[in-house]
Structures are given as structure tokens and as C-alpha cells.
Amino acid sequence: MNRIVEFLFEAMLLKHVSRTGYQFLGPGRESVAEHTFGVMCAALALSAEAPEADRSRLLMMCLVHDLPEARMGDLNAVQKRYVTADEKTAVADMARGLSFGPEIAALMDEFNAGETLEARLAGDADQLAFLLDLKSLSDMGYRAPEKWSAHVKKRLKTDAGRKLSESIEKTEWDSWWHRLFC
Secondary structure, eight states: OHHHHHHHHHHHGGGTOBOGGGGGSTTOOOBHHHHHHHHHHHHHHHHHHOTTSOHHHHHHHHHHTTTTHHHHOOOOHHHHHHOOOOHHHHHHHHHTTOTTHHHHHHHHHHHHHTOSHHHHHHHHHHHHHHHHHHHHHHHTTOSHHHHHHHHHHTTOOSHHHHHHHHHHHHSOTTHHHHHHHO
């Protein structure tokens, strides 16, 4: 049981690991844990648009996709030009001694390979969570996010992801709130 508790404490560190790419977006700030929550919500929505996908596998993949960042930190695109993280070793060390460790490693391998429908949807959910943040900041008047949205949209791999990104682009970030009072 202690090994499971250690894993849980390690996973909780993601609440304190900042996403480093946000330094280029002005006021945007987000922890890896906050990002993971957004990715899981986007994956839930995508699974409704792609009912042939294994929803449970997709959501588990999204839950674990950034777990290694508890050990490695979050490297942004500039840092990745100069620093190579050993994610495979981080995952192996993190999963060691856990009854569900092999499942975490398999999900990470599948996510990184990007070959299954669930992996492509998980990758799209990862990008869509970022697009939602960019759109929110843009709608609040910040200009920097507009530069990045097109690049992020090019990373989308599924029709469901592209369809959702088009809707994100057309929807004001606070439309749900505004609709309640107008």
C-alpha cells in the first residue's frame, strides 16, 4: 500500500508543476494538473463524437499522459530544442512496484505512438484543451494567443478534433454564462 500512496503523492505534485509554454502567452497560467483536467473534459466530449472509440481507454490515457512531468517538469517547445527528457525511464521508475504500473506504461506507449484511434483522440484532446485556453485569452483581449492557435490546430489528427476546434473558434469563451442572463 505504501507504494500506491507514494505514487498518489507524486501524481499530486502536478498541481504545482507549471506549464512552461504559458510564459509566451501573457497572463495565461496553468498547472499540469489543471491541464490534465481540461484534457479529460475535451476527451469526454470527443468520445461522444467518435462513439467507436473505447471511452474508458481514452480517458485513462488522458489521465496519465503527463504523469512523467512530476519527475521531469514541463518542457516547452524552446526547451525541447536543447533538452532531451527521458520520459521512458521516468514512466518505468514511476510505475515500478505498482500493480497497475504496466497499464500506465502501456497507455503512455500507446499515447506516444499515436497510432490507435484512442491515442489520436487523446492527442487531439491535449491540443483542444490548449485551444480553449488560447481562445479564452484571445476573447479577453490578449493578442499573443491568436498567433499560436493556427499552429495548434495543425496538430489535430481526427475529424472529431477538427470539428470541435472549428466550434471553439466560433464560440465566445463566456457565451454559456452570457446566455444565462440575456
